[in-house]
Amino acid sequence: EAGVAQSxxxxxxxxxQSVAFWCNPISxxxxxxxxxxxxxxxxxxxxQFQNNGVVDDSxxxxxxxxxxxxxxxxxxxxxxxxxxxxxxxxxxxxxxDRFYEQYFGPGTRLTVT
Amino acid sequence: DAKTTQPTSMxxxxxxxxxxxxxxxxxxxxxxxYWYRQxxxxxxxxIIHGLKNNETNEMASLIITEDRKSSTLILPHATLRxxxxxxxxxxxxxxxxxxxxxxxxxxxxxx
Numbered sequence: 001e002a003g004v005a006q007s008x009x010x011x012x013x014x015x016x017q018s019v020a021f022w023c024n025p026i027s028x029x030x031x032x033x034x035x036x037x038x039x040x041x042x043x044x045x046x047x048q049f050q051n052n053g054v055v056d057d058s059x060x061x062x063x064x065x066x067x068x069x070x071x072x073x074x075x076x077x078x079x080x081x082x083x084x085x086x087x088x089x090x091x092x093x094x095x096x097d098r099f100y101e102q103y104f105g106p107g108t109r110l111t112v113t
Numbered sequence: 114d115a116k117t118t119q120p121t122s123m124x125x126x127x128x129x130x131x132x133x134x135x136x137x138x139x140x141x142x143x144x145x146x147y148w149y150r151q152x153x154x155x156x157x158x159x160i161i162h163g164l165k166n167n168e169t170n171e172m173a174s175l176i177i178t179e180d181r182k183s184s185t186l187i188l189p190h191a192t193l194r195x196x197x198x199x200x201x202x203x204x205x206x207x208x209x210x211x212x213x214x215x216x217x218x219x220x221x222x223x224x
Binding site for chain 2: 043044056091093098101102106
């Protein structure tokens with residue numbers, strides 16, 4: 001079974017630029033999550049989708065971050081404009097449904113200079 | 114929300130059992146204990162979860178105390194590849210379906 005795919009794996013941008021990350025979850029998984037992991041910390045949930053609807057985005061900085069899940073499958077997370085403090089690894093995870101175990105992708109390491 | 118407390122770091126000799134403790138004294142009756150680990154430069158990996166009974170799978174065993182206030186993850190024969198950060202998380206019930214990661218335990222398996 002193919003795992004969660006993410007791209008790009010690495011991205012370096014200057015502050016105030018925009019960036020987008022892509023995630024393809026495991027086939028058939030209804031629930032998709034985006035996490036932010038700052039160096040030395042555990043992952044922090046940004047947003048949770050159930051199919052193509054948002055379940056929880058309370059931790060998403062909505063003034064600069066946006067996310068969508070097209071047709072309930074792939075998802076993109078965008079940052080515009082980026083700040084230095086957005087430097088982190090952005091992890092995508094999916095699960096069969098909301099209370100099942102989550103499977104994580106390899107993450108995208110973002111460096112904002 | 115039920116919170117968890119784990120030691121910051123632990124060492125284990127290769128081939129020996131690694132016992133990773135976790136305290137969750139405020140856990141509610143309908144909340145599960147989940148364990149994930151994160152190997153360097155990878156995403157977290159699900160290991161095991163349990164409610165009140167001990168659980169075992171191909172990766173590890175989970176021992177939950179009778180009062181459910183603490184648990185221990187056991188890796189029976191640790192290898193160098195088990196070097197990772199291990200996260201104990203309370204999930205479900207009043208905690209919702211979210212995974213709230215703390216600092217975890219950094220396990221170093223040494224030859």
